[in-house]
Amino acid sequence: MATLTTPAGGAATTDRSGRSAGRHAGRRRARLDRRRLVPYLMLLPALALELLVHLVPMLYGCWMSLLRLTQFYIRNWSAAPFAGLGNYRASIDVNGAIGGDLLHSFGVTLAFTVLSVGLSWLLGTTAAVLTQHPFRGRGALRTLFLTPYALPVYAAVITWSFLLQRDTGMVNHVLVDQLHLAGDRPFWLIGGNSFGALLAVSVWRSWPFAFLCLTAGLQNVPGELYEAAAVDGAGFGRQLRGITLPMLRPVNQVLVLVLFLWTFNDFNTPYVLFGKAAPRSADLISIHIYQSSFVTWNFGLGSAMSVLLLLFLLVVTGAYLLVTSRRGDA
Amino acid sequence: MREPAWLPWARRIVLSLLALFTLAPVYVMVTSALKPLNDVQGPFHWIPSRLTVRPFVDIWHTVPLGRYFLNSVVVAGTATVCSVVVAVFAAYAVSRYRFAGRRAFTVTVLSTQMFPGILFLLPLFVIYVNIGNLTGVELYASRTGLVITYLTFSLPFSIWMLVGYFDGIPRGLDESAAVDGAGPLRTLLRVVLPAALPGVVAVAVYAFMTAWGEVLFASVMTDDTSRTLPIGLQQYSTEHDVYWNQLMAASLVVSVPVVAGFLALQRHFVAGLTAGAVK
Incomplete structure (x- = not known):
């Protein structure tokens, strides 16, 4: 926080000519803007890496879970037909072989x-x-x-x-x-x-x-x-x-x-x-x-199962944090 | 503290049992690494009848262990250095600045910690292959790809721990540095970082251990030349035989650097946890 409140304003207010004051203010704003960028620049590498390795692949995985991505399409991923929620249906059908095993x-x-x-x-x-x-x-x-x-x-x-x-x-x-x-x-x-x-x-x-x-x-x-x-x-x-x-x-x-x-x-x-x-x-x-x-x-099916797993973990984590924090406040 | 009479005895018994549980596998690892092959293929004995250092010589010939070792050192070492640098900057920003998206960043980064690895293993594999096809930068089956992957594995926890550590360092230090005319970068490198050194050490140890021990991505993302130790060690078992004595010797050799490093620096690790995690 300290870096944003460094004394840059003092000189400008005591300036006699209005034009000069305006110029000062402009320069000051530019410096403030650059200051405001500093934290983002510091976060950029971490953010870029997390995007590349975690977030983009995760979204891509969600997309894959909607495809019929089996061995026949290994050579040409883009040709895999859209399966809608078919992989999910197979995963949660507990009477079927796949869902039962899952x-x-x-x-x-x-x-x-x-x-x-x-x-x-x-x-x-x-x-x-x-x-x-x-x-x-x-x-x-x-x-x-x-x-x-x-x-x-x-x-x-x-x-x-x-x-x-x-x-x-x-x-x-x-x-x-x-x-x-x-x-x-x-x-x-x-x-x-x-x-x-x-x-x-x-x-x-x-x-x-x-x-x-x-x-x-x-x-x-x-x-x-x-x-x-x-x-x-x-x-x-x-x-x-x-x-x-x-x-x-x-x-x-x-x-x-x-x-x-x-x-x-x-x-x-x-x-x-x-x-x-x-x-x-x-x-x-x-x-x-x-x-x-x-x-x-069967990568489409595997992806659908992973997404279901992630949803489960999200729900459990959310509920856990909710319950434990509320108890902490009381 | 006033202790009931039974407590010292209970303590001795419970701690001894825990020590036994902890130590038994380590004992077997060490002694079996010193046994001839015949002895590890027969019934188990606590006390080795014959001792030999042959397994420690043979491990380097049975499997190209030297190459795997070098790969692991390069990958884990590079990932550690990069991870620490990236985490220090990110943690400093989160600790010292109030900016739009600060909370969103922290939550997003921390939540990646709960992603099942299996969910992004395959997409990441496809992305790396495509980047290679489009730009010629080989990420799949290369050490670079592994470095990038591993360094993000340790980032969330490292950032979290360092934010706690930086928060514990008085802002007065930053402010007096700013008065002296130091910019944010100088302040971070010259003033804050030295004060946070134990935390940085702890994070480095954590990052190295994470990269050194990873199995899942190494099993998919490496080929013969970029193979690292976790996958390389599997080659001591063939269809007919498992060279258990060599396997134990190799396990010992790959463990010694990390265990020694961790145990030597554990005090900093505990201090880092106390500052970062335990708040």
Whole structure:
């Protein structure tokens, strides 16, 4: 703001001749106009890049969703016939094969996301609260906890896929050979167990981020609050409910939303863990759409599914922000 | 703080379990990278019976890992530098100026964060191919295309974090610089940026990690010469064999730079989050 109110007017008002004053004012206006352009110039690169990579492709994707863009038109996109809402109709027809599979994938993704975000938040909060007050080795422990977040996704997930191998993996070695919890070696990367495997990997990767944000949030809680509460005789549980959790509310509002969006849209984890064909019980929506587009070469249908996914996320995010902000005001 | 008697014990147990959960995969990654191929193809053992550094030598021959590594370094490094520069200017404008469209810009940029990647993957692919056909600028299957794509991935979060950081720097600094006759650019580079350095570092780390670990676009937008590590690593598994020891060694090698960088700079990262996100 400061830059717009620099003292440029003083000289002009004291000028004796009106003509000169007019000229000054003109020059001043030109300078003000240039000043007004400054923020836009600074935003221009960011805006141009977002337009090129996000917004224009998104609009283009919406257009593609209205075309019958199948393998027959791969060579010549512009010849693809207009399909109207045909792709959408196929996507939401839950009795048809395509719509039914999409609905199943959506249900799997929703369950996966709720569980993963819930567990990650719980572990992150627990660890952040337990490391709030200094003790020996706290710094090392924090560093250790952050390691999964720092690892590149694919390196971490490749390691997990090794751990989850049926015959040579660490997980079955512990469960079957050491703890004797199962008689037969279970499969983790195919069949029904793959949902649990995917969930474990996802929580392992995302709880450190919750821990990081909540630790940062806890540093903003004034220590006097706890001292005052202790004087009043409030115990650990009372302080947790009365001070810690309420003070973390603003952090949690953002954290839960970000985790939700990341997890719901997660492509990397299932793609590296299972390859291009995910098991049905772990058929996350991003993988499902990827398959519908690239494996079966039906890009129009894939685009329609993506648009539906985006609409869903918009509605959820809007509703979430509405509800959480209103509660905050009250 | 007055603690109940059970709390120190609960803390020890819970934190130990969490440490175990966190560390076990890392332990397996490191030890398996030091095992001969026979040992990783048989039943799992916690303690390796034989140790060898062969996998760390072999990884460079089995797969052209050096080339993928170089591609990843160039792509992630360039994307990081560009992303930080672009984000600094945008964040400064949002933090210091009141202009028409300010709120619209912030909301638009932040909302791109929620787009499913799959939605714009294909259109972007088509746009890049068309730009190449029309102007001769190769974006598809080139490192340039990847750089442009990745740098926008980290932009929204970076801008958001930096706006918070800049907001925390007193305007008095800008004003006294303006009185001294410094223009907006000089003020930003000489006065505000140095004060916001930890935030800038945090944003750079975030941008690098984002570009280094991306899989989806790398799988579609690269060819043999521009291939980056996430896709290159898949080649350690053939139809018959998976070279798990080499795969673990390669995973370790590609992780060390980012993990070391992140852990070394984590304090700035937390400070940046505190200033930007946690408000």
